[in-house]
Amino acid sequence: MIDILHVKPIISIQHIKKAFSVKNHRFEVIKNINVTINQGEFVSFVGPSGCGKTTLLNIIAGLESPDSGSVIISTKPSTEMLGKVGYMHQKDGLLPWRNVLDNAILGLEINGFKRPEAHALVRPLLKQFGLEGFEEAMPWEISGGMRQRVALLRTVSYKPEVVLLDEPFGALDALTREDLQFWLLQISQELNQTVIMITHDIEEALILSDQVFVLSHRPSFIIKNITVPFKKNKNERNTTNIEFANLKAELSHAIRQ
Amino acid sequence: MPKRIYKKYKFKNNLLLPTIIIISILIIWQSLTIILNLPKWLLPAPSAILIEIYTNFPLLITHSLVTIQEVLFGFLLALGLGIALAISIDTSQIVEKTIYPLIITSQTIPIIAITPLLLVWVGYGIFTKIIVVALISFFPIVVNMIDGLRSTDNSIEKVALTLGATKLQILRLIRIPSSIPYLFSGMKIGISVSVIGAVIGEWVGASSGLGYLMLQAAPRFQTTLVFASIVFLSIMGLSLFAFIQIIEYRFTKWNRFSSN
Numbered sequence: 234m235i236d237i238l239h240v241k242p243i244i245s246i247q248h249i250k251k252a253f254s255v256k257n258h259r260f261e262v263i264k265n266i267n268v269t270i271n272q273g274e275f276v277s278f279v280g281p282s283g284c285g286k287t288t289l290l291n292i293i294a295g296l297e298s299p300d301s302g303s304v305i306i307s308t309k310p311s312t313e314m315l316g317k318v319g320y321m322h323q324k325d326g327l328l329p330w331r332n333v334l335d336n337a338i339l340g341l342e343i344n345g346f347k348r349p350e351a352h353a354l355v356r357p358l359l360k361q362f363g364l365e366g367f368e369e370a371m372p373w374e375i376s377g378g379m380r381q382r383v384a385l386l387r388t389v390s391y392k393p394e395v396v397l398l399d400e401p402f403g404a405l406d407a408l409t410r411e412d413l414q415f416w417l418l419q420i421s422q423e424l425n426q427t428v429i430m431i432t433h434d435i436e437e438a439l440i441l442s443d444q445v446f447v448l449s450h451r452p453s454f455i456i457k458n459i460t461v462p463f464k465k466n467k468n469e470r471n472t473t474n475i476e477f478a479n480l481k482a483e484l485s486h487a488i489r490q
Numbered sequence: 491m492p493k494r495i496y497k498k499y500k501f502k503n504n505l506l507l508p509t510i511i512i513i514s515i516l517i518i519w520q521s522l523t524i525i526l527n528l529p530k531w532l533l534p535a536p537s538a539i540l541i542e543i544y545t546n547f548p549l550l551i552t553h554s555l556v557t558i559q560e561v562l563f564g565f566l567l568a569l570g571l572g573i574a575l576a577i578s579i580d581t582s583q584i585v586e587k588t589i590y591p592l593i594i595t596s597q598t599i600p601i602i603a604i605t606p607l608l609l610v611w612v613g614y615g616i617f618t619k620i621i622v623v624a625l626i627s628f629f630p631i632v633v634n635m636i637d638g639l640r641s642t643d644n645s646i647e648k649v650a651l652t653l654g655a656t657k658l659q660i661l662r663l664i665r666i667p668s669s670i671p672y673l674f675s676g677m678k679i680g681i682s683v684s685v686i687g688a689v690i691g692e693w694v695g696a697s698s699g700l701g702y703l704m705l706q707a708a709p710r711f712q713t714t715l716v717f718a719s720i721v722f723l724s725i726m727g728l729s730l731f732a733f734i735q736i737i738e739y740r741f742t743k744w745n746r747f748s749s750n
Contacts, residue, residue: 294652316654326649329748330667340653343663373747384649391653 243427244270244293244395249302251288252452261452262288263299268446268455275421275428277438280448281488286431289453290397293429294320306394316344319393323403325384327372334359334368336383340391355390361420362386378409385417389424398430402437414440415467422465435484439463439477440470447487457487531711539721542714549703554722556699560616560688561730564623565681571624572631572676576669579632580639581661593632601626601687605694619691619699626687627680631673638672639665671745674738681734685727 251263262285270276280286291297293304295311295318304311306318319340327336337359338351346354359365362382372380381401388396401417402410418441421428432438438445439461447457463469463477472478516536522528523535530538543550575593578585605622612618642665650660692701700719707715 296648296652315652318652320649320652322645322649324645326643326645328646328664328667330670330744339650339663343650343653343655343659371744371747373744387649387653397652 241272242269243272243307244268244429245305246270246293247302247305249289249292249299249304251285251292251297251299263292264449264452264454265302266448266453266455267302270427270429270444272427273425274443275430275441276444276446277430277432277442278446278448279432279435279438279484279488280453281450282433284448284451284453286433286448286453287399289448290320290399290429290431293395294318294397296320314394317394319388319391319396321384321388321396321398321401323400325372325377325380327380327383327387329372331372332368333364333370333372333375333383336372337364337386337390340387340393344391346391355386358386358390361423363416376409377405378413381405381413382416389426392426394427396426396428398428400432400434401430403432403434410437417441418465418467418470435481435488436472439481439484445484447484456490457484459484531713534714534717538714539717542718543721546715546718550700550718550722553698553700553703553719554726556616557685557688557692557701557723558726560619560623560691560699561681561684561726563616564620564687565627565684565730567620567624568628568631568680568684569677572628572680573635573673575628576632576635576639577661577666579636580665581657593629596625597629602690602694605690609695614695614697618694619688619696622691623684623687626690627684630679630683631676634672634676634679635669638669641672642668671738671742674734674742677734678731678738681730682727684730685723689723 246266246268248265248267249263250261250265252259252261254260266289268276278286278289288297292299293306293311295304295313295315298312306314311318328339331339334352334355337355338346338348341351341354342348356368359368362385364379364382364386367375367379372383375383385401402413405413414437421441428441430438430441442461445457445459445461446455447459448454449456459480461470461480463474468474470477472481520536523533528535534542575589579590580586601622604625605618608618608621612621646668647660647664650664655663688699689701689704692699693705696702700723704716704719707713707719
């Protein structure tokens, strides 16, 4: 649970709207989303596929601009924050010509660190990310789960103000996904970083988040907002916990309405 | 540490079959010249060509050195020019719209038609040949490199963008490395046509080089010497090709193992 006295808003999504035009036909993607996210919080947006989740994340990342409304991170609009917001995609996007360590330092390198400095900063994190001993391995030599961990290390290593996760484990098999979800649950508490995740997997959102926003079908708006009432550990955040299962059913019902 | 999987270049798998085919052709050729009793000036036997190479070895080497210089300098010029052009065409729309059509059009003009002009403008020296070699070999390098730069994986570029990369950083860290396998394909075509370029340059006007040697030998019915020159030219072309392939093998290991 977040200590009320230390809550500090870091992201403010203010009444954003977004539409696309395809062949003279206007598609409204985001109707009206209005959310404030606090420092250190793990927040998820859950919604059916095609509901504009990725558009929302692209707007927060500053890759796209909303038609109206704005996203403020710290004090600046998100379009000025490119490079200050870490973004991890479903596809790991590792550079195939770089080994694990050199892939992990890409964020630092782009932000002006020399290679030896960047290596020194990333090496201590390797163990936590289960990559120790694999520094020299090439992306094609490691498993999909490991590749996603490298991608996450690359995203958090340069200490962005916010980390955005776009269905981070969507491309993985069910077993690996579950392992990585609980690993991320643990590591997100250790890193104490503000994280925004989008997913269509309600269980994933409930395992990882402090807060879950349920999005409607396109054009999307928030139909439900819950604070996850469970302790952040594997015992409480598990479908064998009846309250967890009930909450999952409740959200699932809300999405289908 | 995972075990590295290296593909070993095995003679048995890669060179055995071509060697058998070449030897068979040589045997058939040798037998035909004997059976049909062909005169040496019409079609010399492989054995006669070998003897020619043995007796005229210093002469052939002297002229080879001239040709290989033209090929190497011309190719390096083409490589530098090609990479620079490809990057500017990829980065700037204006350059793409103005220069790229010119480059493509230039390829429709037969190189042999430009060579006499170069002779007039640049002279009979090595520079004319270097320019001919560069003109003929830079095109495959440019075209392949541009394709390579454009083949960059979108998801990788998006990652770099969200990490705050500038256009220059994306070019340096993402696009250029992505294009390397394509660049090598262009270089392999380029080096093969380089040798042709050097010979054309020498045919139009030269006082040394293997092309010059052939041109001198043919009207004198020294057909064996013509064939000996051809052997040297193809050995030169093959060695240069193999050299590039070895470098390519070292630098693009990632491309052979990655699925995307």
